[in-house]
Amino acid sequence: MTLKDVLESVMVKPQAFLHDKKEVEKLGKIIAVANQKGGVGKTTTSVNLSACLAALGKKVLLVDIDPQGNATSGIGVNKADVKYCIYDVLINDINPVDATLPTEIEGLMIIPATIQLAGAEIELVPTISREVRLKKALEVVKDKYDYVIIDCPPSLGILTVNSLTASDSVLIPIQCEYYALEGLSQLLNTIRLVQKHLNSQLAIEGVVLTMLDARTNLGLQVIEEVKKYFQDKVYKTIIPRNVxxxxAPSHGQAIITYDPRSRGAEVYTDLAKEVVGV
Known part of the structure; x- marks a missing residue:
């Protein structure tokens, strides 16, 4: 199956992208930020979109389900001080409320990840209904938030499947570089399988183009190619390379607190407004 075929199989089903807006608003919209290709700005987008949504007055829960835990450290949480993390929620049935921590940004909470999560893929293998562990956990807390943002691992294993099964939609970051679409068919095929077997309402929230270097023609070519495939699912806001x-992550801060006047803060605020629809 070609990339075009897979794209069409995922995207031609209008019902897959429809939500009962009132229901989503009431219960909290869950968005998985996913791309198994590393280095595409996935965690940067998860952290900064969450922070900017909170800055717009939304109540947001950031769920770090990437064993690397970069979203956790990137928002300023010291992993050594974490009592319970997403591993405990998935494996030990800890109430997600007990694993939720505040951040320095008003309205933004996080369920952190620690190194423990690295073993979760193997530990979940013999578990009954392993694909819906996260879904069941988030049902306990999602009505407390306007948005739940899940930072997925750069893989298509059981943790990502859990995230897609629990989510209303998927936000896909794609970098404006050569081979940007490499491996994308695998992700879209996984989305299609989750739609078919685990979560028929899963939609593609949108595609955000990242790491644009405006000095090169290559970035513009990638933008054109991605828009050709995803059409109106591509956000107008494009994230440029920005020092x-x-x-910001090395300082444990989202860009809106690290440098609120930077271009990075501006574009992620614009992206958050697009997601909200303002």
């Missing part, structure tokens, strides 16, 4: 955006 301050790259620096």
């Amino acid at each position: 301050r955006l790259s620096e």
